[in-house]
Amino acid sequence: MKCFSRYLPYIFRPPTTILSSTCHTEADIISTVEFNPSGELLATGDKGGRVVVFQREQETKSEPQRRGEYNVYSTFQSHDPEFDYLKSLEIEEKINKIRWLPQQNAAYFLLSTNDKTVKLWKISERDRRPEGYNLKDEDGRIRDPSTITSLRVPVLQNTDLMVEATARRVFSNAHTYHINSISVNSDLQTYISTDDLRVNLWNLEITDQSFNIVDIKPCNMEDLTEVITAAEFHPQQCNTLAYSSSRGSVRLCDMRKQALCDTHCKFFEEPEDPSTRSFFSEIISSISDIKFSHSGRFLMTRDYLTVKVWDLNMETRPVQTYQVHDYLRGKLCSLYENDCIFDKFECVWNGSDSVIMTGSYNNFFRMFDRNTKKDVTLEASRENSKPRAILKPRKVCVGGKRRKDEVTVDSLDFSKKILHSAWHPQENIIAVAASNNLYIFQDKVT
Amino acid sequence: MFPKGTKRKFSDSGDEPAAGGEDVNQPSSVAVRMLSSYSLQRQSLLDMSLIKLQLCHMLVEPNLCRSVLIANTVRQIQEEMTQDGTWQIMTQALSAANAAAQCSADRLVATEVLCRQTEATQGEQVLKPFPAVGSEGCPAEEEVVVEEEGEGGVTMSTVSPQAPTSYLPGTFGMDPCWEEENGEDEEEDEDSEECGSGSEEGDSDRLVEDSRTAEQVFGTFEIKNPAPSPDPALEELFSDVDASYYDLDTVLTGMQSAPKMGPYDLLESLSSHGPSPLSSSTSCRSDLNELDHIMEIIVGS
Numbered sequence: 001m002k003c004f005s006r007y008l009p010y011i012f013r014p015p016t017t018i019l020s021s022t023c024h025t026e027a028d029i030i031s032t033v034e035f036n037p038s039g040e041l042l043a044t045g046d047k048g049g050r051v052v053v054f055q056r057e058q059e060t061k062s063e064p065q066r067r068g069e070y071n072v073y074s075t076f077q078s079h080d081p082e083f084d085y086l087k088s089l090e091i092e093e094k095i096n097k098i099r100w101l102p103q104q105n106a107a108y109f110l111l112s113t114n115d116k117t118v119k120l121w122k123i124s125e126r127d128r129r130p131e132g133y134n135l136k137d138e139d140g141r142i143r144d145p146s147t148i149t150s151l152r153v154p155v156l157q158n159t160d161l162m163v164e165a166t167a168r169r170v171f172s173n174a175h176t177y178h179i180n181s182i183s184v185n186s187d188l189q190t191y192i193s194t195d196d197l198r199v200n201l202w203n204l205e206i207t208d209q210s211f212n213i214v215d216i217k218p219c220n221m222e223d224l225t226e227v228i229t230a231a232e233f234h235p236q237q238c239n240t241l242a243y244s245s246s247r248g249s250v251r252l253c254d255m256r257k258q259a260l261c262d263t264h265c266k267f268f269e270e271p272e273d274p275s276t277r278s279f280f281s282e283i284i285s286s287i288s289d290i291k292f293s294h295s296g297r298f299l300m301t302r303d304y305l306t307v308k309v310w311d312l313n314m315e316t317r318p319v320q321t322y323q324v325h326d327y328l329r330g331k332l333c334s335l336y337e338n339d340c341i342f343d344k345f346e347c348v349w350n351g352s353d354s355v356i357m358t359g360s361y362n363n364f365f366r367m368f369d370r371n372t373k374k375d376v377t378l379e380a381s382r383e384n385s386k387p388r389a390i391l392k393p394r395k396v397c398v399g400g401k402r403r404k405d406e407v408t409v410d411s412l413d414f415s416k417k418i419l420h421s422a423w424h425p426q427e428n429i430i431a432v433a434a435s436n437n438l439y440i441f442q443d444k445v446t
Numbered sequence: 447m448f449p450k451g452t453k454r455k456f457s458d459s460g461d462e463p464a465a466g467g468e469d470v471n472q473p474s475s476v477a478v479r480m481l482s483s484y485s486l487q488r489q490s491l492l493d494m495s496l497i498k499l500q501l502c503h504m505l506v507e508p509n510l511c512r513s514v515l516i517a518n519t520v521r522q523i524q525e526e527m528t529q530d531g532t533w534q535i536m537t538q539a540l541s542a543a544n545a546a547a548q549c550s551a552d553r554l555v556a557t558e559v560l561c562r563q564t565e566a567t568q569g570e571q572v573l574k575p576f577p578a579v580g581s582e583g584c585p586a587e588e589e590v591v592v593e594e595e596g597e598g599g600v601t602m603s604t605v606s607p608q609a610p611t612s613y614l615p616g617t618f619g620m621d622p623c624w625e626e627e628n629g630e631d632e633e634e635d636e637d638s639e640e641c642g643s644g645s646e647e648g649d650s651d652r653l654v655e656d657s658r659t660a661e662q663v664f665g666t667f668e669i670k671n672p673a674p675s676p677d678p679a680l681e682e683l684f685s686d687v688d689a690s691y692y693d694l695d696t697v698l699t700g701m702q703s704a705p706k707m708g709p710y711d712l713l714e715s716l717s718s719h720g721p722s723p724l725s726s727s728t729s730c731r732s733d734l735n736e737l738d739h740i741m742e743i744i745v746g747s
Contacts (some may be wrong), residue, residue, distance in 0.1 A: 084507075087507065089507045168691050177510055178507065178509070178510065180511075194509055196510040197510075201649060224514055225514065225518055226514070227510055227511045246511055272728045279491055279519055279522060279523060282522070283519065286511070334489075336491075336494065342509075405634075
């Protein structure tokens with residue numbers, strides 16, 4: 001098989017530094033990555049409930065080579081571990097999803113969620129502070145009123161830049177099951193949070209009330225055979241949302257139709273291929289992520305072995321199907337045994353919707369060019385990432401004869417999985433999370 | 447955690463079958479070999495699924511998506527086994543062997559197997575209700591569960607039928623001690639790791655937590671026999687509570703607060719079961735007596 005060396009219009013280079021935490025603990029594992037709409041900020045959430053926001057360096061004429069590197073901008077503890085006393089169960093602080101709101105003023109806003117609670121965080125800069133109070137001195141201690149002999153007007157003095165994050169809203173107690181996705185509406189006033197069985201609609205200003213718009217919980221829980229795995233608002237149509245299920249189907253709903261969107265407008269499901277049917281068919285058809293294209297015309301779904309692109313106007317089958325790691329098809333039993341078959345991979349579009357990217361095992365991630373139909377496998381690892389060097393395409397050997405540099409299926413490391421990644425909304429910059437490491441790759445200077 | 451007993455002999459005797467068939471030693475024809483290999487694979491998949499459902503327990507709520515997918519897989523296997531008649535054979539064998547409980551053929555297999563605890567008292571080989579629960583202690587639990595059924599019936603009906611199917615081979619006259627299929631050493635290792643320190647739990651604890659375990663794990667399973675309505679007083683008490691995970695245990699335990707049973711309790715109880723199937727029967731009997739006693743107290747007879 002041919003080894004592609006360069007066929008995508010981008011060649012990705014590793015950054016000078018790979019961002020990772022110094023001590024690798026379970027809590028440092030990155031659980032979500034998201035660029036903000038302008039691409040200036042990149043947020044990561046981890047299993048320990050922390051959010052780290054990176055900001056892109058402004059390009060300066062003096063250092064043109066340092067073309068927009070990302071440095072830490074703000075770090076804060078978004079969620080803490082909780083205990084549900086009624087069920088005697090812990091609520092993990094792991095950040096499941098982060099979604100940015102478009103910037104409307106000097107501050108940045110993002111939504112972050114764990115299994116049960118969504119929070120709206122405001123990240124703002126402070127580079128001035130008032131000094132010269134009358135009633136308290138510079139340290140904040142209250143001054144003895146008898147010592148005050150004159151009045152002065154406090155003035156704003158410049159200080160070092162401080163970035164502070166404050167929780168502006170806490171949206172809680174609306175989900176019985178684990179929240180798997182949040183999505184901000186294009187109206188910028190509402191958003192949805194989705195758990196295994198329900199989708200709730202919130203107003204960003206109102207925290208004590210949410211509307212349930214999708215509910216697939218059966219009357220008898222023993223009849224439950226399908227759960228919701230992801231949901232997203234349409235990027236332009238504020239009334240349209242889509243949600244995916246564990247059975248491999250996607251339903252498009254129009255909120256104008258009725259208050260409870262249990263009946264869908266469109267139902268996307270590809271008929272099963274009987275020749276590949278096995279006991280694992282249902283599990284591998286479970287959709288782990290859905291993403292609307294930026295144009296709003298297409299919808300991408302990720303199941304265990306493939307990525308599918310659907311045209312919203314055609315429900316019968318996807319317009320494109322890409323095999324991510326079909327060589328795993330013969331290993332499904334082992335992957336079931338070690339639970340890897342339940343891994344939820346995400347998928348992303350590039351800014352122009354021409355390339356899609358998703359992760360795999362062994363720290364590999366895959367990109368598919370929808371126009372040229374070419375694909376590449378790249379690896380996010382320290383050993384293979386020399387700064388400024390071009391990322392070398394990787395290859396998994398499926399046949400008997402292994403060529404040099406090829407990796408055999410049996411030697412794949414299934415503990416190294418790339419579940420989360422993000423693509424800059426305009427440029428060819430990608431962020432790839434490999435356990436506790438964040439890799440940011442940029443294409444070469446054009 | 448799982449007894450390293452003799453391997454299950456499905457259709458042939460003597461050989462240790464492995465999934466995917468090292469069936470080179472078997473003298474039968476290719477077709478039979480393939481069929482038995484497939485059946486073994488299917489059985490092993492079923493066992494694996496049941497273990498996964500059992501071990502879904504962490505201190506955090508189990509992942510519903512994963513549970514549903516595994517449950518669907520088990521259901522699928524069950525359907526297929528029903529279609530090719532394997533299921534019927536097993537249920538019939540079980541119901542024939544069962545004297546204690548009145549189980550009809552199309553009842554969930556779990557119930558039959560659980561009812562089989564009476565054989566344990568006669569010193570016969572013991573079938574365990576849940577693969578992950580381990581060996582010796584199980585018969586006691588079986589008995590308990592049966593008695594509970596007499597009381598409220600909820601237990602039996604909500605216990606998944608799929609749970610004991612791993613013991614179905616036992617009905618074919620093979621070693622009824624639950625064994626691991628083909629090279630599931632990884633699983634055994636994994637489970638023994640998870641067992642952690644095996645402190646002995648009180649039998650009542652084990653009883654309670656197993657019920658709760660069953661409910662938690664199989665809460666999403668179909669129930670052929672509808673659960674009789676639970677105590678209305680309790681129902682009222684918990685009416686505003688989402689019943690998905692602890693409906694059963696509030697009925698069973700009759701306690702106001704949900705029992706603080708986490709996964710570690712389950713794992714501890716699992717680890718408290720020794721590995722050898724041979725010693726099972728003796729400890730079973732003493733456990734049985736104890737649990738008998740406890741059940742009487744709980745049931746209030």
